[in-house]
Amino acid sequence: DQQVKQNSPSLSVQEGRISILNCDYTNSMFDYFLWYKKYPAEGPTFLISISSIKDKNEDGRFTVFLNKSAKHLSLHIVPSQPGDSAVYFCAATRVSGTYKYIFGTGTRLKVLA
Amino acid sequence: NAGVTQTPKFRILKIGQSMTLQCAQDMNHNYMYWYRQDPGMxxxxxxxSVGAGITDKGEVPNGYNVSRSTTEDFPLRLELAAPSQTSVYFCASRTxxxxxxxxxxxxxxxxxx
Structure with a gap:
């Protein structure tokens, strides 16, 4: 049972345009969501997160939106840059209790110059 | 700070061999994790582990063992390696x-x- 799903394995976007990466979850107990970026041959690095008490969190070019009723979150990158080309993973957890994280399968973003 | 370090970077094992993957962090984090990432997953x-001396199983623990004798180190032991354990292994920590x-x-x- 895949509790966190990223249904788009890949996405290509022109430089300067918006990239939108999507993530769906099934477990309503999740209350904190994170996005990680991964370059080849490196470990994932934390990008941005959002608590379930919010519906939006911004950090520079990166914004994460959370729709709890739809159990859906999205990562917006504006404007997209070639250096953003990487695999993006969303993850979900409960802040108290399990200490476990469930990761999606990732979306490979390619930003075309 | 070196952050989270892992050794070795690469290893080839024969079926039935054993090995220990090393993980260390210098951020005084209580929580440490071991993940595996298979292609496209x-x-x-x-x-x-939530602290020295305390470990627990995740989603895919079969074929592995861990120990946590210090805050800094969290080694992962593979006993009787099998082809199904071919993967990329990531260690992580958090406060x-x-x-x-x-x-x-x-x-x-x-x-x-």
């Missing part, structure tokens, strides 16, 4: 504070033939 949790972002090591690529 997300990260699957193998084991985690016990409110913000649950994990910090990942660079990974160990293991091939079992």
């Amino acid at each position: 997300g990260l699957k949790l193998i084991y985690y 016990s504070g409110r913000m649950p972002e994990q910090y990942f090591g660079p990974g160990t690529r293991l091939t079992v033939t």
Whole structure:
């Protein structure tokens, strides 16, 4: 049972345009969501997160939106840059209790110059 | 700070051999995790630890063992390696504070033939 799903394995976007990466979850107990970026041959690095008490969190070019009723979150990158080309993973957890994280399968973003 | 370090970077094992993947962090994080990432898949949790002397199973613990004798180190032991354990292994750590972002090591690529 895949509790966190990223249904788009890949996405290509022109430089300067918006990239939108999507993530769906099934477990309503999740209350904190994170996005990680991964370059080849490196470990994932934390990008941005959002608590379930919010519906939006911004950090520079990166914004994460959370729709709890739809159990859906999205990562917006504006404007997209070639250096953003990487695999993006969303993850979900409960802040108290399990200490476990469930990761999606990732979306490979390619930003075309 | 070196962050999270993992050794070795690469290893080839023969079926039935054993090895220990090393993980260390210098951020005084209480929580540490081991994940494996198979091609096209997300990260699957193998084991985690919430402090020295305390470990628990994740989603895919079979074939692995862990120990946590110090805050800094969290080695993962593979006994009787099998081809199904061919994967990239990531170690991660996080604080016990409110913000649950994990910090990942660079990974160990293991091939079992």
